[in-house]
Amino acid sequence: MNTRFLKACNNEKVDTIPVWFMRQAGRYLNEYRKIREKYSIIEIIKNPEICVYVSILPVKKLNVDACILFSDLTTPLIFMDVEFDIVENEGPILLKTIENYKDISNLKNFDERKIYFVGETISILKQSLDVPIIGFIGGQFTFVSYLVEGKATRNFIKTKFLMLNETKIWHYLMEKITENLFMFAKYQIEKGVDALQIFDSWIYVLGSYEFENFVLPYLENLISKLKSFKVPIIYFSLGDLAIKFINKIDADVFSVDWRVDISQLFNIDKKFAIQGNLDPCVLLTSFENIKLRVEMLLNQIKNNKGYIFNCGHGILPQTPIENVKMLVEFVHQKGREIYGS
Amino acid sequence: MNTRFLKACNNEKVDTIPVWFMRQAGRYLNEYRKIREKYSIIEIIKNPEICVYVSILPVKKLNVDACILFSDLTTPLIFMDVEFDIVENEGPILLKTIENYKDISNLKNFDERKIYFVGETISILKQSLDVPIIGFIGGQFTFVSYLVEGKATRNFIKTKFLMLNETKIWHYLMEKITENLFMFAKYQIEKGVDALQIFDSWIYVLGSYEFENFVLPYLENLISKLKSFKVPIIYFSLGDLAIKFINKIDADVFSVDWRVDISQLFNIDKKFAIQGNLDPCVLLTSFENIKLRVEMLLNQIKNNKGYIFNCGHGILPQTPIENVKMLVEFVHQKGREIYGS
Numbered sequence: 001m002n003t004r005f006l007k008a009c010n011n012e013k014v015d016t017i018p019v020w021f022m023r024q025a026g027r028y029l030n031e032y033r034k035i036r037e038k039y040s041i042i043e044i045i046k047n048p049e050i051c052v053y054v055s056i057l058p059v060k061k062l063n064v065d066a067c068i069l070f071s072d073l074t075t076p077l078i079f080m081d082v083e084f085d086i087v088e089n090e091g092p093i094l095l096k097t098i099e100n101y102k103d104i105s106n107l108k109n110f111d112e113r114k115i116y117f118v119g120e121t122i123s124i125l126k127q128s129l130d131v132p133i134i135g136f137i138g139g140q141f142t143f144v145s146y147l148v149e150g151k152a153t154r155n156f157i158k159t160k161f162l163m164l165n166e167t168k169i170w171h172y173l174m175e176k177i178t179e180n181l182f183m184f185a186k187y188q189i190e191k192g193v194d195a196l197q198i199f200d201s202w203i204y205v206l207g208s209y210e211f212e213n214f215v216l217p218y219l220e221n222l223i224s225k226l227k228s229f230k231v232p233i234i235y236f237s238l239g240d241l242a243i244k245f246i247n248k249i250d251a252d253v254f255s256v257d258w259r260v261d262i263s264q265l266f267n268i269d270k271k272f273a274i275q276g277n278l279d280p281c282v283l284l285t286s287f288e289n290i291k292l293r294v295e296m297l298l299n300q301i302k303n304n305k306g307y308i309f310n311c312g313h314g315i316l317p318q319t320p321i322e323n324v325k326m327l328v329e330f331v332h333q334k335g336r337e338i339y340g341s
Numbered sequence: 342m343n344t345r346f347l348k349a350c351n352n353e354k355v356d357t358i359p360v361w362f363m364r365q366a367g368r369y370l371n372e373y374r375k376i377r378e379k380y381s382i383i384e385i386i387k388n389p390e391i392c393v394y395v396s397i398l399p400v401k402k403l404n405v406d407a408c409i410l411f412s413d414l415t416t417p418l419i420f421m422d423v424e425f426d427i428v429e430n431e432g433p434i435l436l437k438t439i440e441n442y443k444d445i446s447n448l449k450n451f452d453e454r455k456i457y458f459v460g461e462t463i464s465i466l467k468q469s470l471d472v473p474i475i476g477f478i479g480g481q482f483t484f485v486s487y488l489v490e491g492k493a494t495r496n497f498i499k500t501k502f503l504m505l506n507e508t509k510i511w512h513y514l515m516e517k518i519t520e521n522l523f524m525f526a527k528y529q530i531e532k533g534v535d536a537l538q539i540f541d542s543w544i545y546v547l548g549s550y551e552f553e554n555f556v557l558p559y560l561e562n563l564i565s566k567l568k569s570f571k572v573p574i575i576y577f578s579l580g581d582l583a584i585k586f587i588n589k590i591d592a593d594v595f596s597v598d599w600r601v602d603i604s605q606l607f608n609i610d611k612k613f614a615i616q617g618n619l620d621p622c623v624l625l626t627s628f629e630n631i632k633l634r635v636e637m638l639l640n641q642i643k644n645n646k647g648y649i650f651n652c653g654h655g656i657l658p659q660t661p662i663e664n665v666k667m668l669v670e671f672v673h674q675k676g677r678e679i680y681g682s
Binding site: 154240261285289293318 | 498501549580600623625634
């Protein structure tokens, strides 16, 4: 088993820098695009054989150090019995958005019988891989914004309105969602994932006051309950809001985007590991430019904290696979130089 | 003439806190919605009588302390001879995006004969108002992203690709756009605007490296040339990237959104004034909640820097006008208490 990813999560000594990518099973891969001509994302998730194939694809092709379970922010809609349409290029569109107590009461609680295919996928992956498997849940704010807006949004107006003007409903919803996302994460861990990433992409639309009062207490609660399972918990978000609250968020790893100055993260006096930082747009440029930017990034690494190479967001569909392959090799090589192994 | 807005821009003593809003002439006003049933934004801009009517509307209704010239990020497309379609709810869509040297050479340079209606609107506004008039240009990155993407975008991939992989073309484009936005701003100042706001909303999609190397030198150049005209220059952007570079951006006023901790801004040892900060979503909530949030914001004001009340982004179309009216009155009242007048 290749353990350098898990070691880096725990700030242990590694032979080189581990690498994986968000959306490493994605549209930049020919094979993935072919699968997607036949199946929607939800159909892939519901079919363990296809889901395993898709999850493993990049591990074989790229020599990355971890396998992310192929999943989606909206997977819990399945066990919650929330109805949606699949719209091409837009993802699921809810038939009815969540607005009041009754809507929230109608959300079904976690039931592993309705989501058994996720467990089957994890079991097959466990037998097929010699790299760790990363489980996947959305962060509460990011997941709730989907329920309230009914689809991907740019401005989060309905979500903020509920939060600020229907505060009791907001707290009721966040409590229920926290419990359900926890149960779904727990299920993935029990089925065998070696680490769990919380995808909380959209918190950066909030100011500090909103985050601290309406989101952070639920996040603290979720992470503290998840930590009892002894697998590394990775907290991913865009922007630098999470970093302002880094002392209150007890994740093992902070996955950050290109807006965060990671040299400052290495100087924070707290135990955590760091993941990410490269703008995925850099992967669209020349080998020469990619290497230049990766070197600039890796020059900031210090041995006091574990570091996992990743982009600050998912791999873009336009990315040439040669660039990704070259990048993995380059990071591994540079990591050996940096760690002197 | 009501001068408290201009005084605050210059950190001078004021009787109370000046207030105005981005998109104060917008869809939350009945009268504006009626005008927009008949005319597109570009048609309003091209017709001085309608443009004056729309610009003055909120000044009369709300008792705000400044009038923003009704305009749009894309107004310069008119003198640049860039062809576009108007698509409802999407704004102008370019018929051809800007990709190479030839496309850039084909962009026509500023010619006031093609944009005379803007000058006429300003002249009429000058005669009709007893509050200062704020002129309007886009920031270079924000304007260029429109040329390169051809429309509003979420991910700015084409723009970043040009910046990072076609660097010479990028610099050629930024140089030409800087000169033209400067000329357009100069024209507005010569026609009589009392202040000028640079709308650079989208810079927050960039990391520090990209901003510093591919955007900031042009912005420094633009602002330093504009400062010779002795009208206050307001730099508006979303997120907190501009604040990281506040010592290099020589604007008189920084207009910030709710992601910026303004109490820290008041402690920065440099002369500038501060504008904004309230999340416009707060204006959708109850009087009680609006007052609470405004008080929290105003408690951070210190006398060493001028402060202009505004939201961190434009007023939302859903905003009840009663809330906006109440807010203006409340800020004026609180301002009198704070400044002891």
